[in-house]
Amino acid sequence: MQTSLKIAVVGSGLVGSLLAIYLKKAGHTVHVYDRSPDIRKINFSGRSINLAMSNRGWKALDGVGVGDAVREIAIPMGKRAIHLVDKLNFQNYGQEGESIYSISRGKLNRKMIDLAENAGAEFHFEQKIWDVTLSDATLHIGESERGEWEERKYDMVFGADGAFSRIRHRMQRQSMFNYSQEFLNMGYKELNIPANADGTHKLDKNSFHIWPRGEYMLIALPNLDGSFTCTLFMPFEGANSFESLTDRKMVEDFFEKNFPDSIEVIPELANDFFKNPTSTLVTMKCFPWTYEDKIALIGDACHAIVPFYGQGMNAGFEDITVLNEMIEKFGDDWKKIFSEYQISRKPNADAIAELSYRNFMEMSTKTADEKFLLQKKIEKVFSDKHPDKWIPLYSRVTFSDRPYAEALAIGDFQNAIMDEVLKLDNIENIWDSPEVENKILELLQNA
Amino acid sequence: MQTSLKIAVVGSGLVGSLLAIYLKKAGHTVHVYDRSPDIRKINFSGRSINLAMSNRGWKALDGVGVGDAVREIAIPMGKRAIHLVDKLNFQNYGQEGESIYSISRGKLNRKMIDLAENAGAEFHFEQKIWDVTLSDATLHIGESERGEWEERKYDMVFGADGAFSRIRHRMQRQSMFNYSQEFLNMGYKELNIPANADGTHKLDKNSFHIWPRGEYMLIALPNLDGSFTCTLFMPFEGANSFESLTDRKMVEDFFEKNFPDSIEVIPELANDFFKNPTSTLVTMKCFPWTYEDKIALIGDACHAIVPFYGQGMNAGFEDITVLNEMIEKFGDDWKKIFSEYQISRKPNADAIAELSYRNFMEMSTKTADEKFLLQKKIEKVFSDKHPDKWIPLYSRVTFSDRPYAEALAIGDFQNAIMDEVLKLDNIENIWDSPEVENKILELLQNA
Secondary structure, rough: OOOOOOEEEEOOOOHHHHHHHHHHHHEEEEEEEOOOOHHHHHOOOOOOOOOEHHHHHHHHHOOOOOOHHHOOEEEEOOOOEEEEEOOEEEEEOOOOOOEEEEHHHHHHHHHHHHHHHHHHOOOOOOOOEEEEEHHHHEEHHHHHHHHEEEEEEOOOOEEEEOOHHHHHHHOOOOOOOOOEEEEEEEEEEEEEEOOOOOOOOOOOOOOEEEEEEOOOOEEEEEEEOOEEEEEEEEEEEOOOOOOOOOHHHHHHHHHHHHHHHHHHHHHOOHHHHOOOOOOEEEEEEOOEEEEOOEEEHHHHHOOOOHHHHHHHHHHHHHHHHHHHHHHHHHHHHHHHHHHHHHHOOOOOOHHHHHHHHHHHHHHHHHHOOHHHHHHHHHHHHHHHHOOOOOOHHHHHOOOOOOOOHHHHHHHHHHHHHHHHHHHHOOOOHHOOOOOHHHHHHHHHHHO | OOOOEEEEEOOOHHHHHHHHHHHHOOOOEEEOOOOOOOOOOOOOOOOOEEEEEEEEHHEEEEEEOOOOHHOOOOOEEEEEEEOOOOOEEEEEOOOOOOEEEEEEEEHHHHHHHHHHHHHHOOEEOOOOOEEEEEHEEEEEEEEEOOOOEEEEOOOOOEEOOOOOOOHHHHHHOOOOEEEEEEEEEEEEEEEEOOOOOOOOOOOOOOOOEEEEEOOOOEEEEEEOOOOEEEEEEEEEOOOOOOOOOOHHHHHHHHHHOHHHHHHOOOHHHHHHHHHOEEEEEEEEEEEOEEEEEEEOOHHHHHHEEOHHHHHHHHHHHHHHHHHHHHHHOOOOHHHHHHHHHHHHHHHHHHHHHHHHHOOOOOOOOHHHHOOOHHHHHHHHHHHOOOOOOOOOOOHHHOOOOOOOOHHHHHHHHHHHHHHHHHHOOOOOOOOHHHHHHHHHHHHHHOO
16 A cells, blocks of 8 residues: 555546556545536536447456446447448457447546545535646635636645646646647537437447548447447548538538438438537647646647547556556655556557557548458458467457557568569468468568 | 838847838838837847848848948858868859858947937837737737736838747737747857957958867857857757856866867957857748737748758848738738738748758768868859859858748759769769769759
8 A cells, every 4th residue: 555645636537537546556645626516416518429448448447347337337349330322341359349438428437536535535515626836736716817816735746637638738837848739620510310210320339430531531439328429520621521511401412422321310400410419530649748746637638639540549648557566666755656657558559549549440441442441351360370470450449458559569560571572473262371371471571 | 102101110139120120111100019128239148159141131221222232241151161170171162252241230230220210210128018909000018028018009010029029929829820839958158269469360351160070060150359259059968968068177178189270369268158048040930920910020030940041030130021022012901911921921931941950961971071071172163153043052042042942942953963974984083074073064954
């Protein structure tokens, strides 16, 4: 057991709540602050893609014994349902029994706060943190940025306050703080597929649904109540863009033409489209993540990524797993804990940012591409036969806890090999032949 | 003549002052704000590399008729003096008569403020701008960030307030604002070579002096009073680093060993070393640079670069040239002026950032490398003979006003050609032969 400290966690989101449970179980006093009201007491308004929990997320939850409570609100998705304009294909994500899990962000957040409160963390909602004194972990709280502030001193402050973190904001003003934020020229908008009258799902419940259309795409993830949360990703400007769809008829015509099988399952299409906001997508990187033994950033506050690999929450939860490993290793030496945490984690945060950015292309374009689907089939056959020699990139990211940076590097290496393999004569017909298998073995050997 | 506006320029540095002259001559009311005292009334304390004014800087100054006033305080440097441990080499920067110009930042800034005041701009010193309302160009001014603020409304605000711009700070909080700041693991420290007793220079006056040593280097630029401003660039940490030199003897031994010919000309070496601060080096990029027709960033406030190409001030001054071109083209349509200014300027700002970053290697390593010096000689011979076919990269950046982005692209192309040329057998002896000339012509042809 560590020496008990008085710790503030800023942000009562998923990462903040789970971190509070870990810290509480390690014997600390934990106060969680959030500028918003208690999400359990308000009608949570969407504006969030459903979450896809995978291996790294579950590992962090199970590490503190709360995985099963979360499994109750999760729906397994073992495959992609790929809606082409004229047909529907399915593609398994991994091996038999391997799934990612659809969870509503609102539901999960409420549950995580309940679990953290049960563990003994104290939550302070509607408390606006405007600044932090780095050297002595003092929070500055007040009604407004220009009004009166009050000070709360802690032994340590965690910034789990998301991509626009106030805690990071103070660190950014330090010299030698590296920082970047880059927005995509693409936004997203939430739409809704309601349940059937009998509460069943209108589309296959255990699939992650994608309508890949190149520059834009629609996705849908199942909810427990029979509905699906849909998300339309599209450029802000240009030919097929949010800007170009200016009235109800244009939206309906656009969906009719491009997502014909979605029309009958999204009854409120035009209403949702004009009522729901268009949200932005940002990649944020920074370093350092910590200040002495006083301040540490975690989750989106230090590495916000675009959602196309479904790894945002998983990466944030894995931060906690790594932090906890360092705590177990270095005991009360928080300087060492923070320093090892950020050094070990930074390259992996950069790698999942890169993989997530690239994956928009895979989801929106390649899943509709015959060559890509052939590559996936070849990889699957080879990987089934030589599981020690080939873990597909998606599986390494999603169904393992190997470092993201390793996944990125090995994924690039595998793609180079598959580029060679796909050049083989008549590959469409010999893709599952010993010839192809031997070619891959040879290329692996020569590397 | 444009419709007369009430314009605030935040920042009374070089770019802010020159911009004020341009705006004043275009008929506007111009108020320049600075949080610091009037630099003309204080003892300016160094912490600044001397400036190297080149073509782009002069063009902007001459464009508003103040070039000659600045030439009075400038010293031409036509060559690099390369101090190897055991010998001294010289290398011309360009053609006969082409020079860059050493100017003291403090001297130049005082002169620019005088010139701007003479032109009718009003300066408000020791006025701290804490915030700006983007939509109506209102400045918020006060003694302290948390104290009382007063509002000053303008038609338009320019942020010429440097790499840590407060005006940009507000824009950064807007959605879709792309931003990055990256610090080098290297810092710099100012040292001093005083004049001889008779006021003459201790080293060649018309040279830019470099002591290239790979990971670190020393440079010296002449001042009017016979002294040189020296700057030591070195990693913060590691074998040869600021951190590693902890006492007077270590500093003196280090210089004795690595910069032997500098020892007798820097009498206050150890004093300067421990008295002067170690400064950081940052590259900052952002976009957009403007907000509607109300706010525009200019100079370091929107593109801070490392100093290794001597182009920081030149690039900032060229922003003004480009802005002025847009003003002449689009009259009172400030939305158009701002939009064209940022679109035209951004790729060039990115290019000079990249060139500046790369140029540390050229200065600190390649200037001591025989192969590199040979390449320069070959380029020189070819360029003299075919000036229409080959402008060396350094000349294009320094002695022309062709866009930086073009210089970067053509420079990469030229380097690829020279890589081929340097592979020729016996190149050390045939470098000025017709064979080499024809090889280059052929490679240019085939591109």
